[in-house]
Amino acid sequence: MKPPAVKYARAGDVREAVALLTEHGSDAKVLAGGQSLVPLMSFRLARPSILIDINRISGLDQIRVDNGSLVIGAMTRQRDVEISDVVAAEVPLLPQVLHxxxxIxxxxxxxxxxxxxxxxxxxxxxxxxTGxxxxxxxxxxxxxRTIAAEDYFTGTFTTAMEYNEVLTEIRIPRLPAGTGVAVEELARRHGDFAIVGAMAAVHLAADGSVDLIRVAASGVASVPLRLHAAEEVLAGAQPTADAIDAAAATVTASVHPTDDVHAPASYRRDMIQLLVKRAVAAAVERSGVSA
Ligand SMILES: Cc1cc2nc3c(=O)[nH]c(=O)nc-3n(C[C@H](O)[C@H](O)[C@H](O)COP(=O)(O)OP(=O)(O)OC[C@H]3O[C@@H](n4cnc5c(N)ncnc54)[C@H](O)[C@@H]3O)c2cc1C
Structure with a gap:
């Protein structure tokens, strides 16, 4: 199916995009890469009154390091991030996830x-x-304004952004050198949306104990989750198989999956525990001890 006819405006800068969104109200939509919005329009699941195209706004596609964070302009193409040397050095989990x-x-x-x-x-x-x-x-x-990721995602397809706000930058804390990272997903085919997914980043101190751990999950709640309880089990501990099992065991209490056509909630709950265990174990395995 083709999308229905829709009005179109091209914003020259962010201020103009904000003004257009304010003028046209909550039925207006920002058009970025169109990879989610256009299919939704084709299926008549989204019917914006006007598209505000932000593709020609200059300066929104920069990747830089600032004050301990990797900063990615909102309009940076996913593929450019995936192949960026700066990204690979500062947040090596990101190219793995984008894969x-x-x-392509x-x-x-x-x-x-x-x-x-x-x-x-x-x-x-x-x-x-989030993770x-x-x-x-x-x-x-x-x-x-700047919004912490855990406050930004408020529900299924909803965020803390107002209808007339534009996302301009994504700021991600740099991971120390030697951080091991891993992604584990359950998907029917490569490239499909994962049914559930887990990702982990682990840095070890010189004595082999965990001095940084981040664990996140997708597909197990109405928002993406950072798995704080799992992190707390391993923070400061030796990452033995038993300790990783204990961390993964906290996950079922942290997630709130629902049934859908792809999988029942109980299956998602079981699988996320397994995938967290695998992701953390792989991140530990890949970690070095340089700070
Ligand atoms: C075949 C296929 C497979 C896919 N598989 C996956 C997958 O496995 N995993 C995955 O995560 N994604 C997947 N996607 C979705 C893909 O990642 C989309 O690119 C992404 O979700 C939307 O980015 P976009 O730039 O295309 O945004 P658009 O589609 O242009 O916009 C998406 C929404 O965000 C809003 N928006 C966009 N930019 C801004 C901004 N700067 N400020 C405010 N609002 C904004 C739009 O108004 C719209 O509501 C898949 C898409 C396709 C077509």
């Missing part, structure tokens, strides 16, 4: 900001930003 996001053709067009703003709790990037304690910078009529 699981659809196919989607990632060539799809933007990091679009995935985050779309707020699908089954998607990888929202889980990564690593990231922040989202948004601009609206009253200026710019």
């Amino acid at each position: 699981h996001v659809g196919h 053709t989607n990632r060539n067009r799809g933007t990091v900001g679009g995935s985050v703003a779309h707020a699908d709790s089954a998607a990888e990037l929202p889980a990564l930003v 690593l304690g990231g922040e989202l910078v948004v601009e609206g009529p009253n200026g710019t």
